[in-house]
Amino acid sequence: AIWMMPTYAAYGGWPSSGEIDIMESRGNSNLNYTTADGEPIGVDHVGSTLHFGSNYFYNGFMKTTVAKRLKDGRTFADDYHRYSVEWTEDYIKCFVDDEMTLNVEPDEGGFWKFGEFEKNNMVNPWRYASKMAPFDQEFYIILNLAVGGMNYFDDSNIGPRPKPWTGADKTAFWRAKEEWYPTWNPFENDGEDAALKINYVKVWKLKP
Known part of the structure; x- marks a missing residue:
């Protein structure tokens, strides 16, 4: 994953101070699984999301979650790809290989209005701040x-082999190592096929 978190958490605990997920993906080329609804969740899929809300139970991420999928047997593990975010005083945009996948431009009501949190009769943690x-x-x-867990590999996922652990049981995940570790092809190409490879990270300031 490539993501961003607030340095000082100015508006309180997660997700009140925000989170920007520029890219999240699964990297195992043998993970040919789908969700229970038939959506692919393998290496042909990447996603971007913004997390924001008044507390853990009220998170507006569903309004900003997008995905890009490759077709024709191509995967995001085949080559380097460019993942980027353009962040200004008016909007946040995410891109995959220069193609815009997410565009969030809140109006003067800000992310409180955008997330429709006023319906829940809660205090707006951003009421004295800017619209962004x-x-x-x-x-x-x-x-x-990251490896294992439940959030990105639910027990209901469908694939060529049963998931070798259930729930968020960390010990079960480790006990099943002999089942999942070989699927990463760790001994091929000196382990390069299983590596998280990063070509560069660049940051530009848009305004002086």
């Missing part, structure tokens, strides 16, 4: 590789 709050503060970039 919580995305009007300093963020830092994270690049990470």
